[in-house]
Amino acid sequence: MSALELTVRESGPGAVRELTGDQVAALLSMPGLVRLAPMTGGRWRLSGNQKVGLVRLHGPSGGTVRLHLRPKLAVRDLLFLLSYSPTDPWLPEPVTAAEADDLLPAVADLLARTARRTLEAGVLHGYRTVEEDLPLIRGRVRTADQLRRVGLPLPVAVRYDDHTPDITENRILLAALLLAAGLPGVPAPTRRTLRHLADRLTGVRPLRPGEPAPRWTPTRLNARYGPALRLAELVLSGRSVQPTGRTPAGTDGFLLDMPDVFERFVELALGAALSRHRVRCAAQEAHHRLDEAGQVGFRPDLVLYRAGRPVSVVDAKYTRLRAAAPPVDHLYQLLGYCTALNLPRGHLVYAAATADGPTDHVIRHAGITVTAHALDLGLPPPALLSAVAALADRIADANPP
Known part of the structure; x- marks a missing residue:
């Protein structure tokens, strides 16, 4: 069954389309996404509800609806609102560099460009406290854990600081790159770039499905990661639509509440x-x-x-x-x-x-x-x-x- 492509502007009178019951059910599977008003002859008026982005919805009978919610602002202006930070304001150049007319391709392209500039200077490393059992002493012995053991003294319960790329900043960036690469509507060249950049983060643990993004604190050491991390948090936030208990399986996309x-x-x-x-x-x-x-x-x-x-x-x-x-x-x-x-x-x-x-x-x-x-x-x-x-x-x- 082919997918139905629908384009609805964020605001305005909307558009009239003929829809099947399965397509209507798909659109209603995410309440508040659009406004639907029935008309005669199986036609419906679809109007925006102050949300923008691209969402792929599935009906109960297997039909698919790809819904484009277009902003009333120019995409470049919207990207500026999203990227603005008073402590580290982005210059207009990386925002206007995105040539796509649709929001999701523009966000994915901007993430790819920003992450590439960030990683060109090298992957950030930091110290992470590790607790594990080893056949030798490294760092400090976890005395309380070690004394509770009986028999052979090996392995030894130790705690040490490891200089590693597996730090909060890289985990956030990796998760955003992988998620953006899998969203519908991302052009193939951008998708390949996102996956190539994710491969640069070797040794970084990916977030588990459903795991919230960890918190990071701006410092002098991670300052060059700032723009990429703010954009990564945007992609990883609840604005990225992924299957949950409240949305049907296969529902995904990128959505902003204006x-x-x-x-x-x-x-x-x-x-x-x-x-x-x-x-x-x-x-x-x-x-x-x-x-x-x-x-x-x-x-x-x-x-x-x-x-x-x-x-x-x-x-x-x-x-x-x-x-x-x-x-x-x-x-x-x-x-x-x-x-x-x-x-x-x-x-x-x-x-x-x-x-x-x-x-x-x-x-x-x-x-x-x-x-x-x-x-x-x-x-x-x-x-x-x-x-x-x-x-x-x-x-x-x-x-x-």
Whole structure:
């Protein structure tokens, strides 16, 4: 049975297609992937749900659907949002080097290019503590384990530091290379490059299926691995679709939730810009409570602190602000945040807006001001970062020391 190829844009009115019951079941096997609305004559309207990427789905009768979810942003602009880091920002060159129009080939190509540049300087080695039983003494004897033994004193329980390539950084990189090489939609030349680079990591243990990627800490020694590791973590995160108990066997691909991408970029870029105003941004704090009894928790996107005291709150909205005022539920949300945190002002940051400039909305009888801002994600990277810096200036000015 041949695979059905479907292309759906991330947002917009969608497209009308004639689908079989098996194909509909395949699309519904991952809830929230797309929006499906039945029409007459076996036709369905498919529209995006703020997700982008490529996913291969299998229906209960064996039919396959290859679903392309295209972003409304240019792929190069989206790659910049994904790759941005204030501590080690990537230059536009490696982002614009990806010539593919589809997201997954572009991400795989960027991973291959970045990993190749990283490994050209050699595979990073480090010291790893090893505990094992040997016929000779190496390092230190594990005295407690050795004394519990009876009979011959061999083998000896020892602990030693081994200088090896089998370290966290290489395990993350190897896992991402192997996963990207097996994803659908990756061009054959890129797939061969990814596998060749994986072969360079001889002596590195691959992650077991389902094992979460280990955590790594940026240091002076692994600085040159930084760009490759950030991209590897993107590929290895939950955004890479692999068979689980909740998805049918054979389901795989690469998927991004665009609100998460936008929130992360605002967190990193705005946080870096506000740090120049001596303001610290704390993201997704879970300890805040809305009620006096502490039963109702809430998790703001960003709480801004100055000298350890909260001064404002920011919520990122991956949507276009289409009117002079934000939607009522957005204002309610910020009003609740500001009230619970005892703050006079909060900020909404939208991904785009039809009106120019920020707008203030003073809540009656509350004395709380909610300001709506917008960032144009289609701007070139330097212009977008300048817009973020201007946003930080406005927020800092509205919340003086």
